Amino acid sequence: MTDNRAEKYKKVAYYPGCALEGTGHAYNRSTKEVGKALGLELEEVKNWNCCGAMEVKNVDPKVQTYLSSRVMSQAVNEMGHSVVMAPCNGCYHNLKKAEFELKNEEGTREVVDRISKKAGHKTYQAGEVETIHALDWIKHGIGEEGLKKKVSKSLKGMKVANYYGCMYTRPRNIFPEKDKGPGTESTSQPHFMDDLLAAAGATNVDFPLKTACCGGAHTLSDSDMSTKLVLNILKAAEASGANVIATECPTCHTGLEMHQIRAEKRFGVKTNVKILYFTQLLGMALGLSAKKVGVHENMSDSFELLQKQGLA
Amino acid sequence: MPIHEKHLIRPENIKSHDKLVMDGIDISGHWSTFIETRVVKDYNESLQDEIAALPGGEYVHRCWQCGSCTNACTVNAINPDFNPRYWIYLIRMGMESELLRDKDIIWQCVSCNKCTYVCPREVAPEGVMKATAHWLELKGHTPQSPSTIFDDVFSTQVIETGKIEDSLVVRNFFQRTGQSLTQDWLIEMVKRMVAHLPVKMLMALGIATVLRPRTKNWGGARDAIKEYVAEQDAHHRKALGLESLVEMAKLEAAAPFKQAAE
Numbered sequence: 338m339t340d341n342r343a344e345k346y347k348k349v350a351y352y353p354g355c356a357l358e359g360t361g362h363a364y365n366r367s368t369k370e371v372g373k374a375l376g377l378e379l380e381e382v383k384n385w386n387c388c389g390a391m392e393v394k395n396v397d398p399k400v401q402t403y404l405s406s407r408v409m410s411q412a413v414n415e416m417g418h419s420v421v422m423a424p425c426n427g428c429y430h431n432l433k434k435a436e437f438e439l440k441n442e443e444g445t446r447e448v449v450d451r452i453s454k455k456a457g458h459k460t461y462q463a464g465e466v467e468t469i470h471a472l473d474w475i476k477h478g479i480g481e482e483g484l485k486k487k488v489s490k491s492l493k494g495m496k497v498a499n500y501y502g503c504m505y506t507r508p509r510n511i512f513p514e515k516d517k518g519p520g521t522e523s524t525s526q527p528h529f530m531d532d533l534l535a536a537a538g539a540t541n542v543d544f545p546l547k548t549a550c551c552g553g554a555h556t557l558s559d560s561d562m563s564t565k566l567v568l569n570i571l572k573a574a575e576a577s578g579a580n581v582i583a584t585e586c587p588t589c590h591t592g593l594e595m596h597q598i599r600a601e602k603r604f605g606v607k608t609n610v611k612i613l614y615f616t617q618l619l620g621m622a623l624g625l626s627a628k629k630v631g632v633h634e635n636m637s638d639s640f641e642l643l644q645k646q647g648l649a
Numbered sequence: 650m651p652i653h654e655k656h657l658i659r660p661e662n663i664k665s666h667d668k669l670v671m672d673g674i675d676i677s678g679h680w681s682t683f684i685e686t687r688v689v690k691d692y693n694e695s696l697q698d699e700i701a702a703l704p705g706g707e708y709v710h711r712c713w714q715c716g717s718c719t720n721a722c723t724v725n726a727i728n729p730d731f732n733p734r735y736w737i738y739l740i741r742m743g744m745e746s747e748l749l750r751d752k753d754i755i756w757q758c759v760s761c762n763k764c765t766y767v768c769p770r771e772v773a774p775e776g777v778m779k780a781t782a783h784w785l786e787l788k789g790h791t792p793q794s795p796s797t798i799f800d801d802v803f804s805t806q807v808i809e810t811g812k813i814e815d816s817l818v819v820r821n822f823f824q825r826t827g828q829s830l831t832q833d834w835l836i837e838m839v840k841r842m843v844a845h846l847p848v849k850m851l852m853a854l855g856i857a858t859v860l861r862p863r864t865k866n867w868g869g870a871r872d873a874i875k876e877y878v879a880e881q882d883a884h885h886r887k888a889l890g891l892e893s894l895v896e897m898a899k900l901e902a903a904a905p906f907k908q909a910a911e
C-alpha cells in the first residue's frame with residue numbers, strides 16, 4: 338500500500354455515535370484528548386444519526402445500510418471529507434458493512450437511493466469515503482515511533498490484556514484491508530492496540546480471548562448468558578497475569594464493567610482486573626491527568642492501581 | 650452417530666423397563682437402542698424457502714453440513730443444545746416439528762459472527778439464526794422474545810429521532826418485558842458509575858435525559874424508512890403464507906359455533 342496515510346489521517350471526519358454521548362462518554366473525552374496531544378485533528382460529522390447498532394438490521398438490514406450511508410453522505414457531501422473515523426466497534430463495523438453492501442449489491446443500492454432521495458439528501462456512493470477505527474487512526478496517523486517520541490510517562494508495570502471484541506474483525510469480508518500481511522491488521526490475532534500500548538511502555542500479556550464475544554447483543558435480554566461470557570473474559574485476563582483489560586469500543590467496555598458487577602452481585606464471583614479504554618491508557622502515557630481522560634467516569638475503579646503505577 | 654440422527658434418541662424416545670427378560674437374560678434398564686420406530690410425516694416442503702425469504706436467511710441453501718459453525722459457536726460452548734448446523738439441516742430437510750423442539754433457545758444467538766467467520770460456504774449462519782427466530786414469531790410458535798422486543802424498542806427510537814439515548818432504551822425495554830428497574834445489580838452499577846463524578850456532570854446527565862438527542866431535519870428520512878419497512882413486512886407475511894393461515898384460523902374459530910347450531 339502506498340502510504341500517504343500519515344498525511345491523510347491528520348484531519349478526519351469524526352463519527353462518535355450515540356454510545357459516546359451516553360455511557361461511553363469517557364471514551365469520547367479520551368479520544369479527543371489523545372488526538373489533541375498527538376496533533377491529529379477531528380471534525381465531528383455534521384448532524385449525524387445513529388447507525389442502527391446491532392438491532393435495526395434485525396428489523397431490516399437495508400434500513401441499517403441506509404442509516405450508515407447517510408452518515409458517510411454527510412461526511413463527503415456536507416463537509417468534503419474522504420476519511421471517517423469511528424471509535425465504536427458497532428459504528429465502525431456498520432459503516433464498513435454498508436460500504437461492502439453498496440459496492441456489491443444492486444438491491445441495496447436501489448433501496449438506499451430511494452430512501453436518500455425521499456429524505457432529501459445526496460445518495461452516498463461506494464468508495465467516496467474510507468472508514469477507519471480509532472486504532473487505524475493512531476497506528477497509521479502517528480505510528481509507534483511517533484508515539485514513543487511523545488510518551489512522557491511510560492506505562493511500565495501495566496500488564497495489559499487487549500480486548501477487541503467481535504465487531505472489529507468479523508465477518509471478514511467487510512474488512513478487505515485486513516489480513517494482507519505485515520503491517521496490516523489480523524482478523525484472527527488483532528494487534529494494533531497491542532502495538533500502540535507496547536510503544537507507550539506497557540507489557541501485553543498473552544491473552545487468548547482477544548476476539549471472544551461478551552454477549553453484548555443480549556446484555557439486557559439474556560443477562561445471565563452475557564454475565565457468563567464476560568466472566569470467561571475477565572477470568573482469562575486474570576489468568577494471563579493482566580492487571581488491566583484495555584478496550585476499544587464503548588459497548589464492549591460497558592459490557593465488561595456491567596457484568597463484572599453483575600457477576601459479583603448475582604453469582605458471588607468477584608474479579609479484580611481493571612477495565613480502561615486504550616485511549617485512557619495512551620492519554621496518561623502522553624502526560625494527561627487521569628481526570629482529563631475521564632477515568633472517574635468509568636464504573637471500574639482503577640485509581641488505586643493507577644496511583645501505584647504513578648499514573649494518577 | 651452423526652448429530653442429525655440425534656432426535657431419534659431424545660429422552661422421550663428411549664424405552665425403559667423395570668423388569669424385562671428376553672431369552673432368559675435380564676435386560677431391565679434404559680435402552681437407547683430401543684428406538685421407537687418413527688416415520689417423519691410432517692415435512693414442510695417450503696420451510697427452506699420461508700426462511701430464505703426473511704432477512705438473513707437468503708443463503709441457507711448453500712450449507713454442506715461441515716459443522717464449523719457449531720464448532721465455533723459462542724452459545725454452543727455454554728449450551729450444547731444450541732446447534733446452528735443441526736437447525737440448518739432441519740430447515741433444509743423441511744423437518745418443522747423437529748425444529749420446533751428447540752424453538753425456545755434459537756433466539757439466544759448473540760450475533761458474534763464466529764460462525765459466519767468460519768463458514769466455508771458463506772451461508773452467514775448468524776443471519777439464518779435471526780431469520781429463524783423471526784420466522785418462529787411470525788408463525789406464532791413463540792411469543793416475542795426479549796431479544797426482538799429490544800430490537801423493536803431500539804429501532805423505533807432510531808427511526809423516529811435518528812439517534813438513541815441509552816437510558817431511554819433501557820427504561821422502555823424493562824417496561825415492555827415487565828422487569829423492575831430496581832434490581833440489585835443495576836443499583837450497584839449506577840452507584841459505581843456516579844461514585845467519582847462531579848455534581849456538575851451529574852446535572853448535565855440529568856438534563857441529557859430531558860433533552861432527547863435527535864438528528865435535525867430527520868422527518869424526511871423517518872417517513873421514507875417507515876414506508877419501506879411497511880412494504881417489506883407485507884412482503885414477508887406473503888412469503889410465509891400468513892394471510893391464508895389467518896383465514897384458516899378464522900374458519901376454525903368459527904367451526905364450533907356452526908356445530909353448536911346444527
Ligand code: SF4
Binds near residue numbers: 355425
Ligand atoms: S453502534 Fe452504537 S454508538 Fe454507534 S451509532 Fe449505533 S448505537 Fe450509536
Ligand code: SF4
Binds near residue numbers: 502549550586590592
Ligand atoms: S464483544 Fe460484546 S460488545 Fe463487543 S462487539 Fe462483541 S458482543 Fe458487541
Ligand code: SF4
Binds near residue numbers: 722725757761762763
Ligand atoms: S452468531 Fe450466533 S450462531 Fe453464530 S456463532 Fe455466534 S452465537 Fe453462534
Ligand code: SF4
Binds near residue numbers: 711712713716
Ligand atoms: S459452517 Fe456453513 S457450511 Fe458448515 S455447517 Fe455451518 S452453515 Fe453449513
